[in-house]
Amino acid sequence: MATVEERVKAITANVLKLNIDEIKMENNFTADLGAESVQSIELVAMFEEEFGIEMDEDAALSVQTVGEAVDFIAKVCKEQGVDVD
Amino acid sequence: MGKVKKKHRLVDAKRPNLLNDIFPYSMPPRISLEGSAIEHIDGEPVEFDFGAVKDRPIYISDTTFRDGQQARPPYTIEQMVHIYDLLSKLSGPNGVIRQTEFFLYTKNDRETLERCQALGHTYPECTGWIRAVKGDFRLVKEAGLKETGMLTSCSDYHIFHKLKFRSRKECIDSYCEVVDAAFEAGVRPRCHLEDLTRADIEGFVLPFIDRLMEMSRQVPEEQSVKIRLCDTMGFGISYPGAELPRSIPKLIYKLNRECGVPSDRLEWHGHNDFHKVHTNAATAWLYGCDFINTTLFGFGERTGNPPLEGAIFEYIALKGDLCGIDTMAITELANYMGSIGLPIPDNYPFVGRAFNTTRAGIHAGGLRQDEQIYNIFDTGKLLGRPPRVAITDKSGADGVAHWLNEFFGLKGEDRISKIRVHKLARWVIDQYDVDGRLTAISDQELEAKAKELYPDYWEKYKSGK
Numbered sequence: 001m002a003t004v005e006e007r008v009k010a011i012t013a014n015v016l017k018l019n020i021d022e023i024k025m026e027n028n029f030t031a032d033l034g035a036e037s038v039q040s041i042e043l044v045a046m047f048e049e050e051f052g053i054e055m056d057e058d059a060a061l062s063v064q065t066v067g068e069a070v071d072f073i074a075k076v077c078k079e080q081g082v083d084v085d
Numbered sequence: 086m087g088k089v090k091k092k093h094r095l096v097d098a099k100r101p102n103l104l105n106d107i108f109p110y111s112m113p114p115r116i117s118l119e120g121s122a123i124e125h126i127d128g129e130p131v132e133f134d135f136g137a138v139k140d141r142p143i144y145i146s147d148t149t150f151r152d153g154q155q156a157r158p159p160y161t162i163e164q165m166v167h168i169y170d171l172l173s174k175l176s177g178p179n180g181v182i183r184q185t186e187f188f189l190y191t192k193n194d195r196e197t198l199e200r201c202q203a204l205g206h207t208y209p210e211c212t213g214w215i216r217a218v219k220g221d222f223r224l225v226k227e228a229g230l231k232e233t234g235m236l237t238s239c240s241d242y243h244i245f246h247k248l249k250f251r252s253r254k255e256c257i258d259s260y261c262e263v264v265d266a267a268f269e270a271g272v273r274p275r276c277h278l279e280d281l282t283r284a285d286i287e288g289f290v291l292p293f294i295d296r297l298m299e300m301s302r303q304v305p306e307e308q309s310v311k312i313r314l315c316d317t318m319g320f321g322i323s324y325p326g327a328e329l330p331r332s333i334p335k336l337i338y339k340l341n342r343e344c345g346v347p348s349d350r351l352e353w354h355g356h357n358d359f360h361k362v363h364t365n366a367a368t369a370w371l372y373g374c375d376f377i378n379t380t381l382f383g384f385g386e387r388t389g390n391p392p393l394e395g396a397i398f399e400y401i402a403l404k405g406d407l408c409g410i411d412t413m414a415i416t417e418l419a420n421y422m423g424s425i426g427l428p429i430p431d432n433y434p435f436v437g438r439a440f441n442t443t444r445a446g447i448h449a450g451g452l453r454q455d456e457q458i459y460n461i462f463d464t465g466k467l468l469g470r471p472p473r474v475a476i477t478d479k480s481g482a483d484g485v486a487h488w489l490n491e492f493f494g495l496k497g498e499d500r501i502s503k504i505r506v507h508k509l510a511r512w513v514i515d516q517y518d519v520d521g522r523l524t525a526i527s528d529q530e531l532e533a534k535a536k537e538l539y540p541d542y543w544e545k546y547k548s549g550k
Contacts, residue, residue: 038482041507045504045507057503060504
């Protein structure tokens with residue numbers, strides 16, 4: 001099974017139309033990867049669908065970087081009993 | 086750099102102070118007036134107690150069927166009767182809209198008045214409007230009216246160039262003959278000082294008023310002359326320190342305190358040629374005119390008159406109370422007037438299609454969190470018009486989420502989150518970024534998309550089952 005990091009990067013690349021190799025953990029979704037308002041919520045929706053979880057809207061949208069997203073999603077998966085990594 | 090007169094210390098807060106005493110939201114924001122205003126008149130400081138307006142009786146009068154009608158194709162009888170009925174509903178039992186005025190010259194005029202009177206409403210009281218011609222009082226008596234307006238133009242533009250009097254004395258004598266005829270007919274004359282803000286106040290207006298006051302001492306109080314101050318061309322100025330004849334404070338002072346015309350016999354009538362019409366009317370209230378004369382949605386000669394619905398909200402703000410006014414009738418009137426072809430601009434306050442529609446996504450975000458952030462007061466409760474968002478490329482996910490939740494009527498926990506609207510938000514943004522659209526997206530288009538993307542919500546909230 002792909003890691004949380006790999007899955008997050010794959011979705012990010014798909015939504016933001018980027019090459020997956022260009023995405024780093026320290027990248028800011030907005031400032032570095034160019035995510036716009038609608039793309040930000042698309043990312044959250046895709047993460048929820050990919051991992052089968054439900055995230056708090058405000059908490060999810062306040063995540064700034066790819067690395068923070070990985071940590072946040074891993075935490076939510078654990079809380080909601082979803083098996084990852 | 087400027088001189089520092091006073092230093093100010095930050096008052097820190099961990100909880101917001103929303104100034105609810107001023108902005109209760111359930112009501113329009115309050116206008117609290119403290120202390121007095123000083124106006125220098127003829128070299129002397131004169132005090133005006135603005136705070137008294139909260140408890141002082143003030144009123145709105147209406148000229149929708151007269152000045153308002155002069156600016157548009159004629160209303161039918163049925164239309165006027167219906168509008169009059171709604172004005173009464175709006176006015177409430179306390180008669181905040183105290184009077185309205187009717188033409189009396191044609192058969193239709195008289196039938197309209199009869200049918201309005203037949204509705205049996207106490208308010209607004211029906212009054213007439215006639216030329217300053219003695220014979221016309223017959224019409225007023227036959228109509229069973231107790232009061233009528235009559236033109237007594239007071240600027241030299243009118244006296245000499247329009248009415249062709251040979252002198253000011255001839256003019257005053259002519260007007261006073263007509264006032265006498267009113268008294269003989271048992272009718273209260275309301276003298277309309279047309280073009281007042283361009284008149285010789287000391288040389289013509291005040292001597293005329295003095296004479297009217299003297300004549301009024303010979304008749305019962307209920308017949309004594311009322312005065313309508315007509316800012317016919319919109320020249321009136323509300324600013325302290327402005328000069329006559331344009332100064333509204335000074336005009337009212339002269340008539341009220343120098344000539345002794347009681348406040349309840351003074352009425353302000355304005356026009357909007359310089360965008361000042363509403364503030365000028367409210368100023369008249371503050372300086373001692375008990376009545377302001379208005380039309381629905383400001384429709385009137387040329388640029389229009391003080392808007393009645395603006396006066397209504399100003400009244401509520403000054404009084405701090407609804408006073409029996411049914412503000413929902415404003416929306417009923419707007420819908421009715423729209424249905425009979427009166428063009429109300431989209432951005433017109435309180436009644437325009439978009440008066441409380443926000444377009445910017447960042448504002449929609451605020452609206453979504455708390456509608457008080459970007460809505461002037463509870464327009465849903467007071468006007469049946471909750472705040473809306475118009476969807477454009479600037480709306481963002483917040484705007485789309487707000488629109489969708491308002492469309493389905495969802496509140497609280499039932500509201501669809503911003504995340505769940507991503508497909509609709511994507512469709513919206515693609516209209517502009519991909520398809521090159523330049524226009525706002527209509528409600529009809531959004532409704533069709535909402536039905537397609539949210540079939541469960543549609544089934545539950547829109548299918549009518």
